[in-house]
Amino acid sequence: MQYSKNILDTARQTPLIKLNKVVAEISGAVFAKVENFNLVNFAKDRMILKMVEEAESNGNLKPGGTIIDGTLQDIGLGLALAANVKGYQLICIISDTQPKEKTDILRAIGAKVIVCKTDAEATHPDSCFSISKKLSEEITDSWSVNPMDYLSNRTHYEQSDIEIWEQTKGKITHLVFDINAVEISSGVGQFLKEKNPNIKILGIEIESLKRNATQENEPYSLDGLIQVSEEDALLCSKELTLKEGIVAGKSSGAVLNGVLQLQQQFKPDDVIVVVFND
Numbered sequence: 001m002q003y004s005k006n007i008l009d010t011a012r013q014t015p016l017i018k019l020n021k022v023v024a025e026i027s028g029a030v031f032a033k034v035e036n037f038n039l040v041n042f043a044k045d046r047m048i049l050k051m052v053e054e055a056e057s058n059g060n061l062k063p064g065g066t067i068i069d070g071t072l073q074d075i076g077l078g079l080a081l082a083a084n085v086k087g088y089q090l091i092c093i094i095s096d097t098q099p100k101e102k103t104d105i106l107r108a109i110g111a112k113v114i115v116c117k118t119d120a121e122a123t124h125p126d127s128c129f130s131i132s133k134k135l136s137e138e139i140t141d142s143w144s145v146n147p148m149d150y151l152s153n154r155t156h157y158e159q160s161d162i163e164i165w166e167q168t169k170g171k172i173t174h175l176v177f178d179i180n181a182v183e184i185s186s187g188v189g190q191f192l193k194e195k196n197p198n199i200k201i202l203g204i205e206i207e208s209l210k211r212n213a214t215q216e217n218e219p220y221s222l223d224g225l226i227q228v229s230e231e232d233a234l235l236c237s238k239e240l241t242l243k244e245g246i247v248a249g250k251s252s253g254a255v256l257n258g259v260l261q262l263q264q265q266f267k268p269d270d271v272i273v274v275v276f277n278d
Contacts, residue, residue, distance in 0.1 A: 023256075060143045075145070080092075160275075174202060203222045
């Protein structure tokens with residue numbers, strides 16, 4: 001029988017979907033790696049599970065232990081599902097600017113939520129940093145999440161890159177993704193470059209989120225960087241829903257717009273893979 005041993009196993013092997021109407025003017029075939037098919041419709045699910053697995057394997061996270069998420073990143077929901085399946089407690093520290101609905105959802109699926117003051121200095125007892133540090137010192141067998149300390153950001157090198165290579169049977173010629181999706185840009189494309197140095201790795205950046213990608217903060221040099229306005233990104237995300245039936249967010253819309261800007265560069269035999277992460 002073919003089945004997943006638990007819900008966490010479904011966080012990998014996301015589909016590669018051919019785009020049609022929205023890329024009708026582009027030569028070559030355009031395929032979307034739709035990462036919002038993950039657990040909570042988010043590309044970060046890959047990173048979340050890899051972090052938990054690494055913490056388990058190195059002994060930082062023990063059976064029945066407590067996960068403390070004070071990152072203020074949008075990973076609480078994925079962590080909550082992982083904690084429920086694996087038998088851990090989860091404490092999420094979120095800022096007071098987050099909507100009440102988010103807090104309610106986290107609590108509804110079993111997480112303990114502590115709200116911190118966004119404008120508090122790091123040394124203030126009500127800051128996210130101070131609360132997280134205090135809890136980790138007080139709670140036995142606790143593990144504090146810190147994505148920047150882990151090689152888990154290479155999950156796209158170890159997982160989605162391999163999936164893309166296999167799904168395209170090695171025919172991919174271009175990979176296009178949003179560089180502001182940190183969980184993606186820290187690993188995606190590197191494996192593909194190792195398999196075929198001629199593959200073009202193209203970054204998309206929403207102008208309002210500009211962060212000046214350089215070789216120092218990327219694992220390799222991008223072959224191109226395209227700027228997209230927030231307005232165009234939102235318009236393209238709507239087009240994806242209306243014409244392709246893919247419910248997508250602003251980041252995915254930006255990637256589509258970037259590909260459309262580059263359409264004159266593509267050839268009929270090109271296989272272009274775009275990463276939709278929201």
